[in-house]
Amino acid sequence: MPNPKHLTERIFQSPSKYIQGPNAIKNAAKYLDAMGRSPLLAVDDLVYDIAGKGLVEALEKAQFKVTRGRFGGEASTQEINRLVTLGRESQADFVIALGGGKVIDSAKNVADILKVPVAVLPTTASTDAPCSALSVIYTDGGEFEKYTFYDKNPNLVLVDTSVVVKAPARFLAAGIGDAIATNIEARQAKYSANFGGLLPTDLSEAIGAKCEEILFKFGKQAYEANKAQALTPAFEAVVEANTLLSGLGFESGGLAAAHAIHNGFTAIHAMHGLMHGEKVAFGVVSQLILNGADTAELDRYIGLMLSVDLPVTFEQLGIPNVTDEELRAVAHLSCAPGETIWNMETAINEDIVFNAIKGANAASVSYIKRTGFKKE
Ligand SMILES: [Zn+2]
DSSP: OOOTOSSSEEEOOOOEEEEEEETGGGGGHHHGGGSSEEEEEEOOOOHIIIIIHHHHHHHHTTTTEEEEOOOOOOOHHHHHHHHHHHHHHHHHHHEEESSSSSHHHHHHHHHHTOOOOEEEEESSSSOOOOTTEEEEEETTOOOOEEEEOOSOOOSSSEEHHHHHTOOHHHHHHHHHHHHHHHHHHHHHTTTTOOOTTEEEEEHHHHHHHHHHHHHHHHHHHHHHHHHHOOOHHHHHHHHHHHIHHHHHHHHHHOOOOHHHHHHHHHHHHGGTTHHHHHHHHHHHHHHHHHHOOOOOHHHHHHHHHHHHOOOOOTTTTTTTTOOOHHHHHHHHHHHHHTTTGGOOOOOOOHHHHHHHHHHHHHHHHHHHHHHHHHOO
């Protein structure tokens, strides 16, 4: 059925090019050729050793002048300013992000300030950061600070699955947690402005649905393949779901409660070791509770998340003794003005959200008891 609210301007946005496949980094020079000659490469030391050296070699062979910007680990204003200074000093004409979500979020911001193009080369399929025209900025202490928006999406996203399959399977699972939120959040945000500032198009709805379909069909299989470092069709499909479909889907479809509750959880210090998608996974269960999902539907999502070892209970989140007071602080932060939780079609206030979070834990604990679920 056509969306009856679609008599106004709608928007869909995406990167100009997306390339994914085994050994794609070897061909990076060919794809980056149109972007400039002097890239600033944002990368942390660990990733530099794994994939950075190979990339720099390939680029230097093709006459690129690469300046290495050592990334310190947090997508914070201070870190971004440091990289901007380095980019100015080296007269970088484009920026390359090599690594996970935080280096990608930082590099996109750096490129925006320097007014140069950015190429994103994710080395994990752990977030949907690569494709979007926004970054999540944190304080130096790792607390959620704000979303920053850019005029343009990254010019190029290049995913080398031979590198991604070598990352710990926990990263892929976190990406699944982030990606499984795409469809359920977009469904709630259907009548709200997306991250492009207008209502979503029908395409983003289709992307969210396809993303979810792939995860339910191949998520577990891809997770196991990742553990064995096996580059299989299922693994490729889930990398695409986590990176491209989730990225396009959340940006042009919109977010709702799952991500807002994730942002709320950054208030709890004991959870700072968890990955973005791990907290979003719990946010997904919480949002389903807010939506009044029936037990069969809840079980389907909880079952998928447990099958890839995503945390769905307070205990699994590492906060077995969390207090009501702490959870009320999470609910408070989740309901901040401008948060995506206000895209929900259900009634929202701090008390409702506090109860949904407790209800999510209870539903997951009950699932585990009922099914006798045990970690493999
Ligand atoms: Zn996310």
